[in-house]
Amino acid sequence: MKKDKIIYWVTTSLISIGSLLAVYWYFTDTKIVESYKHFGFPDYFRVQVGISKLIGAIVLMAPFFSAKVKEWAYAGFGILYISAAIIHYVVGDPTANVIVPLINLVILAISNFYFSKLNSINK
Template sequence: MKSSRGAVIGFWMATVLFALQMGFTAYAQLRLPQVAESFAHLGFPGYFRVELSWAKFAGLVAILVPIVPPRLKEWAYAGFAITLISALIAHLAVGDGVAAWGWSVGTGVLWAGSYVCYRRLDSQQSPG
């Protein structure tokens, strides 16, 4: 079955916004000292920040490149979900306010939009 044009546009709009947000956070985690301080405030070691940044970049490649197999895309989306939920929990655990944890919630909304559209497109393209 052929995907509708609206579904494809919806997927790319949601996914590009999500990718921009995650790409910016990955870059910020590698380059901005205030982000490194935030990770320390949350109790994470410095190497985790670097590792998480590169994992985000790899996940973005997986969801943005059309030839990546669907199973790998699913794993990338799962990794992003775990990351966003963990960020929310970490901020709440140290008593941060909405200014700190709101970013993970907002990015989670973008994640959900991208993932729901991805699943719709995948189900339209899959036989059966």
């Protein structure tokens, strides 16, 4: 049980902290603005993704959100990471740019697995 909580909190923290850092970069780093142009996306989509990451990180870390709301956050992050890997692949970015979102997806899956495991124990 203790090991499960540690794995859950480490993986969830990695996802949330990474997302919060990304939010900061989405709104301050001109390289991110240029990368969204490189992808062919309008600038408002960068803002939308940044806000979504902020909300998702808060939902995953805050204990007062219900399990159902947290599952939606997991789904949103999953879609985001899969989409990021695909777009990096499609535009011909380096392999590392394709792999990083997939690594995040694995960390997210581990977090979700332990979230579900801990939630079923608590019922």
